């Protein structure tokens with residue numbers, strides 16, 4: 001069964017055709033990074049206008065790359081939230097028109113559910129129940145995943161998301177936007193124990209996250225660092241990048257270990273843009289193997305925002321008969337606990 005998946009929740013316009021909730025026959029992403037880079041972050045108004053321009057061509061290309069026509073599609077899955085309202089509306093109304101004209105089911109999807117289920121696009125699969133860390137520019141949460149559609153949030157960030165921390169760190173270090181991949185590259189040349197950055201919320205019982213204190217510590221450090229003469233600097237920018245990255249990763253890995261101990265699951269899934277980070281994958285794998293759990297993560301193009309993961313989630317909604325009404329609206333905030341009954 002072929003499902004067309006559409007995501008326009010933030011700054012990427014994406015569409016994909018997925019067979020049987022498992023096999024991505026195509027996955028087209030139109031990135032808006034170049035448009036937003038001069039502003040140092042996503043400008044919502046510009047994002048929605050750009051989605052409007054690109055949604056048609058992106059969907060057409062997804063169908064063409066899959067060797068499929070609209071007549072072959074048995075459902076249109078689309079992100080209804082969380083995300084930027086103007087951006088979400090473009091994808092949702094495009095999907096509504098397709099569903100209406102073709103008389104096929106419209107499937108409303110929670111973007112975070114998409115990230116969690118992106119792992120099902122890969123060969124090697126986790127076993128239910130598993131623990132998932134969704135870690136992106138907008139979210140840092142740990143979920144207990146009992147089954148398709150059954151998620152319980154175990155932890156979340158009380159302030160910044162981990163990707164946001166990477167992006168803000170790159171900005172104050174003058175490395176541009178978005179920052180995660182640039183910091184990872186620079187960190188490879190540096191030493192992670194050069195600067196002792198704090199490990200926020202590592203002590204105490206909570207497995208929630210907080211990254212804004214770490215960001216402040218970095219800003220204060222950079223102020224001191226930049227006044228010491230260039231030539232006499234013993235600590236290089238790459239050392240700072242490596243130390244900052246290590247602080248974020250150590251917190252993420254430690255909290256995941258706690259989650260595995262609490263739930264006794266045997267599989268852990270990483271999802272979202274920050275899950276592209278190889279150091280994070282390595283550290284988490286080492287940390288959870290001591291608890292008898294294995295690590296699963298999708299390829300990079302399924303970690304960052306993509307239509308394929310939305311098609312996977314939509315496929316499972318369709319199997320459960322949870323078709324959305326054409327009157328369904330977007331939601332800027334959309335906790336995954338509110339999933340049941342809210343997508344029809």
Ligand code: KG4
Pocket residue numbers: 010135136137138139162163164166167178179180181184272273274275276277278303304305
């Ligand atoms: O999932 P995503 O594409 O969009 C959101 O839903 O936010 O994630 C984008 C985030 C950005 O904050 C970016 O800096 C971060 O993922 N990111 C990384 C890496 N690649 C992307 N963070 C750390 N290391 C990376 N290699």
Ligand code: ZN
Pocket residue numbers: 111115136272273304305
């Ligand atoms: Zn995302």
